[in-house]
Amino acid sequence: MTIAEPLQVIAQDGSTAGFQVDLSNDALLHCYRTMLLVRAFDDVCLKLQRSGRIGFSIPNKGVEACQVGAASALEKTDWIFPSYRDFGMALYHGVKPVEMMHNMFGNDRDSARGRQMPVHFSFVQPIHFVSISSPIGTHIPQAVGAAYAMKLRGEKQVCLASFGDGGTSSLGFHSGLNFAAVWKAPVVFLCQNNGYAISCPSEEQTASESYAVKAKAYGMPGVIVDGNDLLAMRKVVKEACDRARAGGGPTLVEAKTFRMGGHSTSDDPTRYVPKELVESWAKKDPVARFERFLASRKLWTPEKGALLAEDCTREITAAVGEAEATPAPVLESIFSDVYATLPPHLRRQGQAAFDLAARVGDAAAGGGKFPL
Numbered sequence: 001m002t003i004a005e006p007l008q009v010i011a012q013d014g015s016t017a018g019f020q021v022d023l024s025n026d027a028l029l030h031c032y033r034t035m036l037l038v039r040a041f042d043d044v045c046l047k048l049q050r051s052g053r054i055g056f057s058i059p060n061k062g063v064e065a066c067q068v069g070a071a072s073a074l075e076k077t078d079w080i081f082p083s084y085r086d087f088g089m090a091l092y093h094g095v096k097p098v099e100m101m102h103n104m105f106g107n108d109r110d111s112a113r114g115r116q117m118p119v120h121f122s123f124v125q126p127i128h129f130v131s132i133s134s135p136i137g138t139h140i141p142q143a144v145g146a147a148y149a150m151k152l153r154g155e156k157q158v159c160l161a162s163f164g165d166g167g168t169s170s171l172g173f174h175s176g177l178n179f180a181a182v183w184k185a186p187v188v189f190l191c192q193n194n195g196y197a198i199s200c201p202s203e204e205q206t207a208s209e210s211y212a213v214k215a216k217a218y219g220m221p222g223v224i225v226d227g228n229d230l231l232a233m234r235k236v237v238k239e240a241c242d243r244a245r246a247g248g249g250p251t252l253v254e255a256k257t258f259r260m261g262g263h264s265t266s267d268d269p270t271r272y273v274p275k276e277l278v279e280s281w282a283k284k285d286p287v288a289r290f291e292r293f294l295a296s297r298k299l300w301t302p303e304k305g306a307l308l309a310e311d312c313t314r315e316i317t318a319a320v321g322e323a324e325a326t327p328a329p330v331l332e333s334i335f336s337d338v339y340a341t342l343p344p345h346l347r348r349q350g351q352a353a354f355d356l357a358a359r360v361g362d363a364a365a366g367g368g369k370f371p372l
């Protein structure tokens with residue numbers, strides 16, 4: 001069996017062999033800064049978690065171009081059904097790091113007011129970024145349903161459903177792709193194949209020759225793309241969005257990439273990822289490749305890059321200061337925004353909890369801290 005070569009636009013040396021770049025210099029620099037912001041967010045969150053100030057985070061190092069290139073192909077009216085490793089998609093579209101940081105601390109300004117785990121962001125502005133869902137694959141049929149609704153209403157939006165290689169083993173993947181193709185729903189399925197589902201390598205995940213080939217069985221196009229190449233990602237996701245908007249139905253995009261860190265802050269990848277593999281992918285670092293591309297257009301020097309990286313770290317550090325200083329949600333907020341009229345049994349249970357907190361203090365009643 002031969003596996004198609006992943007589509008590539010930016011060669012390792014940064015050249016693009018006459019490719020027509022459809023982004024302005026400012027837009028290219030915005031993509032670059034977003035990738036640096038993701039890296040800074042990652043670094044700072046790792047330190048926060050290790051020092052016990054937040055409970056949990058998800059590293060994104062290595063997959064930044066995949067997220068940002070895909071996000072750049074979307075319109076602000078489109079909807080993102082993200083995986084938990086898609087920080088760059090939110091940041092690219094203008095979600096402020098501090099809004100994400102409020103969620104990392106589960107404080108009173110977190111959009112879920114502390115009712116979700118850290119990293120489980122949800123935003124309605126400036127783009128619909130649907131709440132990250134921990135159970136793998138559940139958001140895939142949700143994206144299909146939303147896309148089908150858009151089609152029935154005659155709207156021209158697209159849903160992007162993003163998931164990992166492990167996500168392809170979920171029931172949601174199979175039912176979602178099947179119905180999307182049958183209904184010609186305007187949805188783009190992005191499988192970020194980063195080689196592992198926690199410690200499970202791809203060769204134990206599937207016996208198929210690739211993930212993209214699965215598209216054939218459902219009756220939609222499947223494309224393999226270099227996930228460390230921002231412009232190649234943009235190109236294939238944009239083509240898939242255009243087809244979806246024009247009524248041509250869904251596409252499955254397999255982006256080949258690599259996570260250059262742990263699955264989460266609770267994971268130790270040195271126990272299962274061979275050192276040589278990490279070293280070989282480090283040479284294909286997506287941020288360094290984009291820097292070489294920008295340099296070829298006179299948009300980047302090491303000094304400019306260092307200044308921009310410092311600027312991103314400052315922005316993230318300021319976000320931490322603001323989020324950490326924001327109080328935890330008050331206990332009474334557990335039912336806010338949940339019911340129009342609180343059912344009597346919950347009113348009784350809530351009252352019992354509030355009475356307990358009044359007697360023994362909030363800390364004994366939970367204290368709003370994430371228990372990891």
Ligand SMILES: Cc1ncc(C[n+]2csc(CCOP(=O)(O)OP(=O)(O)O)c2C)c(N)n1
Pocket residue numbers: 083085134135136137163164165166167168170194196197198263
């Ligand atoms: C239904 C379900 N089964 C198992 C888990 C535990 N789990 C959390 S992340 C993960 C691996 C997912 O890997 P992949 O989809 O490849 O995404 P990646 O983390 O590599 O980005 C698993 C098995 C879960 N969250 N949900």
